Amino acid sequence: MTLTELELDALVEVFNVGVGQAASALSQLAGDTVRLNVPKVEMLTKQGVSSELTAQGAGRICAVKQEFSGVLNTEAVLMFPVQQSLQLVQMMVGDDVPLEQLGEMEQEALAEIGNILLNSVVSGVADVLKLRFEGSLPCVALGPVQDVLGAQGSLDDMVLSLQIDFAIDALEIQGFLVFMLDVESVASLKSTVRAFLESLS
Amino acid sequence: MNAPLTPGCDCPPWSAWVLDHLQLGLLVLDAEQRVVFANRWFLQHTGLTAPALLQRQLDEVFEQLKGSAFLYSLTQAVASGFPTLLSQTLHPAPFPLYLSAAQRDQDKLLRQSIRIIPAGLSQVGSMDQRYTFIQITDVTQSVMRERLLKAQASKLKALANVDVLTGLGNRRLLDDSLPQLVRLVGKQGAALSLVMFDIDYFKQFNDTYGHLAGDDCLRQVAGVLRQVFRRPADLVVRFGGEELVAVLPETELDDALALANQVLQQVRDLAIVNAGSRVAKVVTLSAGVAVLQPGTASTPMNLLQQVDQVMYAAKSAGRNQVCWQPEAQ
Amino acid sequence: MVYKLLIVDDSKVSRMMIRNKVSQLQPDWDVLEAGTGDEAVALVRAHGPDFITMDVNMPGISGFDAVAQIRAFDQHSRIAMLTANIQESSRARASDLNVTFVQKPATEPAIRQALDYFLAQS
Numbered sequence: 001m002t003l004t005e006l007e008l009d010a011l012v013e014v015f016n017v018g019v020g021q022a023a024s025a026l027s028q029l030a031g032d033t034v035r036l037n038v039p040k041v042e043m044l045t046k047q048g049v050s051s052e053l054t055a056q057g058a059g060r061i062c063a064v065k066q067e068f069s070g071v072l073n074t075e076a077v078l079m080f081p082v083q084q085s086l087q088l089v090q091m092m093v094g095d096d097v098p099l100e101q102l103g104e105m106e107q108e109a110l111a112e113i114g115n116i117l118l119n120s121v122v123s124g125v126a127d128v129l130k131l132r133f134e135g136s137l138p139c140v141a142l143g144p145v146q147d148v149l150g151a152q153g154s155l156d157d158m159v160l161s162l163q164i165d166f167a168i169d170a171l172e173i174q175g176f177l178v179f180m181l182d183v184e185s186v187a188s189l190k191s192t193v194r195a196f197l198e199s200l201s
Numbered sequence: 202m203n204a205p206l207t208p209g210c211d212c213p214p215w216s217a218w219v220l221d222h223l224q225l226g227l228l229v230l231d232a233e234q235r236v237v238f239a240n241r242w243f244l245q246h247t248g249l250t251a252p253a254l255l256q257r258q259l260d261e262v263f264e265q266l267k268g269s270a271f272l273y274s275l276t277q278a279v280a281s282g283f284p285t286l287l288s289q290t291l292h293p294a295p296f297p298l299y300l301s302a303a304q305r306d307q308d309k310l311l312r313q314s315i316r317i318i319p320a321g322l323s324q325v326g327s328m329d330q331r332y333t334f335i336q337i338t339d340v341t342q343s344v345m346r347e348r349l350l351k352a353q354a355s356k357l358k359a360l361a362n363v364d365v366l367t368g369l370g371n372r373r374l375l376d377d378s379l380p381q382l383v384r385l386v387g388k389q390g391a392a393l394s395l396v397m398f399d400i401d402y403f404k405q406f407n408d409t410y411g412h413l414a415g416d417d418c419l420r421q422v423a424g425v426l427r428q429v430f431r432r433p434a435d436l437v438v439r440f441g442g443e444e445l446v447a448v449l450p451e452t453e454l455d456d457a458l459a460l461a462n463q464v465l466q467q468v469r470d471l472a473i474v475n476a477g478s479r480v481a482k483v484v485t486l487s488a489g490v491a492v493l494q495p496g497t498a499s500t501p502m503n504l505l506q507q508v509d510q511v512m513y514a515a516k517s518a519g520r521n522q523v524c525w526q527p528e529a530q
Numbered sequence: 531m532v533y534k535l536l537i538v539d540d541s542k543v544s545r546m547m548i549r550n551k552v553s554q555l556q557p558d559w560d561v562l563e564a565g566t567g568d569e570a571v572a573l574v575r576a577h578g579p580d581f582i583t584m585d586v587n588m589p590g591i592s593g594f595d596a597v598a599q600i601r602a603f604d605q606h607s608r609i610a611m612l613t614a615n616i617q618e619s620s621r622a623r624a625s626d627l628n629v630t631f632v633q634k635p636a637t638e639p640a641i642r643q644a645l646d647y648f649l650a651q652s
Contacts, residue, residue, distance in 0.1 A: 012543070013547060025273075025277060028273055029291065035615060037614050103347050104343065105289065109288045109290035112290075116274075119277070119278075119281055119283040120277075134321035134322050135284055137286060197543070
């Protein structure tokens with residue numbers, strides 16, 4: 001089961017509302033304007049996401065994972081290439097000293113940034129689609145994208161994948177936000193989006 | 202001390218005791234974000250008593266929270282119902298928490314890692330209202346440990362770039378630095394000079410006087426180079442056994458030659474006797490100079506090959522002299 | 531008063547969302563849609579709408595190009611340009627083209643902002 005072109009288009013709009021909220025929250029944190037945009041939403045296999053990231057030269061990633069449950073059950077994984085994660089933390093921490101690597105303290109900062117982004121996005125989606133979710137605290141994972149995504153389930157599993165364009169000051173980075181969905185959740189999502197589209201007509 | 206637990210609740214007898222004695226800060230807020238519980242740890246580390254907190258909102262009790270990121274996060278968390286993390290890195294110490302009165306006087310705040318957990322959908326059914334709890338962990342020790350580790354890693358990295366014998370940079374440092382310096386030639390429009398020095402008849406010196414004397418000789422020669430090439434941007438490394446390289450940004454041929462000759466003279470002046478030398482009675486150097494001009498394409502590898510060849514030209518020409526090649530091709 | 535509104539956006543769902551919000555706030559209005567800048571120019575020529583919402587970022591001719599073309603023959607319509615990146619859309623550009631900028635995504639507050647602009651007494 002998959003989503004139609006129109007349903008995916010609807011999700012782009014819905015996610016952009018969520019991501020707009022995330023941008024406000026992150027702007028507060030950064031003390032600087034943060035711009036976020038979701039240009040594309042797709043349904044791919046985990047392997048597909050992994051290949052896309054590797055093709056962009058982002059073989060090693062930094063990920064923030066959270067679980068959301070309710071009408072839909074999903075694990076959300078926000079991913080940035082390691083180098084860009086470093087730049088992001090540096091920008092937020094406001095240090096002039098270049099970071100060599102992500103120590104424990106930097107990972108916690110990234111966990112917070114990811115937590116804000118994920119909570120805002122899902123909150124936005126919940127508002128627009130009239131859904132309710134429970135969340136979880138974030139956890140950080142580092143490593144090759146196949147390992148991070150393939151930790152549970154198989155690389156053939158389908159996921160809802162969003163590209164996220166992230167801009168703060170002169171820094172522009174691209175991340176991926178992936179929602180792991182089991183079969184029931186895909187069905188729930190599809191019917192929710194259909195209902196949403198119907199409410200617009 | 203705190204608001205009593207709901208009468209008739211079937212919580213185990215140890216609940217209140219555990220909550221109160223947890224070794225981290227615990228606050229529980231009601232649906233209007235008023236404090237209904239603050240555990241012992243929190244009270245002790247703020248130096249407050251329960252009455253100061255109960256039934257009040259946090260920014261009423263703590264001035265510094267007004268308009269803070271913590272308060273913003275709390276509002277977001279309650280609105281979304283999602284657990285929220287405040288890292289120590291981005292918010293070092295939102296609450297005025299101290300280890301002791303003495304530390305409070307010195308303004309030594311505890312570094313805090315905070316979690317805000319609003320009651321989720323599944324919990325609300327079993328409670329009379331939507332509570333939120335806040336968990337505060339003292340991570341001061343972790344922060345100090347990380348800082349120490351980072352400082353040590355920095356030191357180690359610096360050491361890895363040093364030649365132990367001479368105290369000059371080593372080959373790795375040269376390999377790491379040269380690409381950027383070559384790039385800067387184009388960017389800044391300033392020439393880059395490389396000078397390669399080789400100690401003449403060094404093998405014979407070691408055979409005659411032993412390796413310890415050889416080491417000492419190297420150290421002295423390194424000392425001369427360090428003294429002559431003193432600008433902050435100059436890089437001097439031990440390139441090989443008895444080869445030393447000086448990398449001089451923003452330096453033209455004339456200056457590089459003058460400095461190279463100065464080094465050769467000062468090494469002669471060291472008057473280190475070398476019976477194995479067929480060209481002088483003392484230790485001498487051969488040197489090659491290569492200059493990369495802006496507008497010329499080159500690579501670090503090319504440049505090193507150039508200066509190597511020119512240095513060997515000095516050897517062939519009789520040693521104890523400087524040879525040069527004006528342009529790197 | 532019954533006004534005519536043209537919604538221009540390459541995303542069908544985005545057009546649906548804007549139309550939906552507008553029809554809640556102004557049920558009498560006549561609402562047209564265009565999926566590209568070229569379509570928009572043609573529709574303006576044919577129907578002369580009072581108000582236009584124009585997505586900036588579209589494939590084919592951009593929102594700015596479309597507005598420039600429209601302004602060549604139509605100065606009276608009020609145009610609200612929807613953009614995710616309000617910085618790029620400077621005040622100078624806004625007054626040059628005689629438009630206003632509204633932050634995307636097109637949430638209810640954003641649409642209200644556009645409507646306020648459309649209905650303001652000059």
